[in-house]
Amino acid sequence: MTDSANQGIKTVLHPVSDLAAAKPVYSALLGVPPLADEPYYVGFEVAGQHIGLVPGGAQQGMTAPVAYWQVPDIEAKLAEVTAAGAVVKEPAHDVGGGRLVATVTDPDGNVLGLLQDP
Template sequence: MILGLRTAIYPVSDLSTAKRWYADVLAAQPYFDEPFYVGFNVGGFELGLIPDGTPGTSGSQALWGVRDIDAVFARLLAAGASSLDPVTEVGGGIKVAAVTDPFGNRFGIIENPHFDPAAVK
């Protein structure tokens, strides 16, 4: 049985620079830091960085939960990300947006008033 999301992995060309950028954006230091993988704990889930692979904005799209999507979207842009999809209401009070991180990856965010953290397994 699939229990739910545990990790979203982002390939980057410069692991050291990406580690600093994500530490700033996430306001957290990695809990796992090796030359082959850097892992951040984000609200009980993992955001991982790998130094190989090809960054991109197509394919699977993880959306990271936020409380104030407008403020977080502005913070990501101020940190050097580029707007990919502006903040958009998609119905039911749910808002989504996405940026391209400085390494070429899609970084999606979602403000979802219906998300129940207690339902996470």
């Protein structure tokens, strides 16, 4: 395994237009209350996965849920996938606590997320 190998999909973010309306639906679906509950983001942990709700996601270019592949070195993986033909949509940036995220698009325009934990 190389340093840029992925560790699977562990995070899926869903764009929502009404966070207050979406939160109880996802709580009922997942069977757990949110661990993170802020006006800008609601996050759940279940079965080893993180499910997040992003209010106003559509205005940020999210038109569908985005799966985030867990990688140990986000810059190395970005270089690898762009060399293979992906296009950077959102460069790597810190979303808090040292967690880095980035998105790319594949040749068909599908959005793929990358996530590196500190």
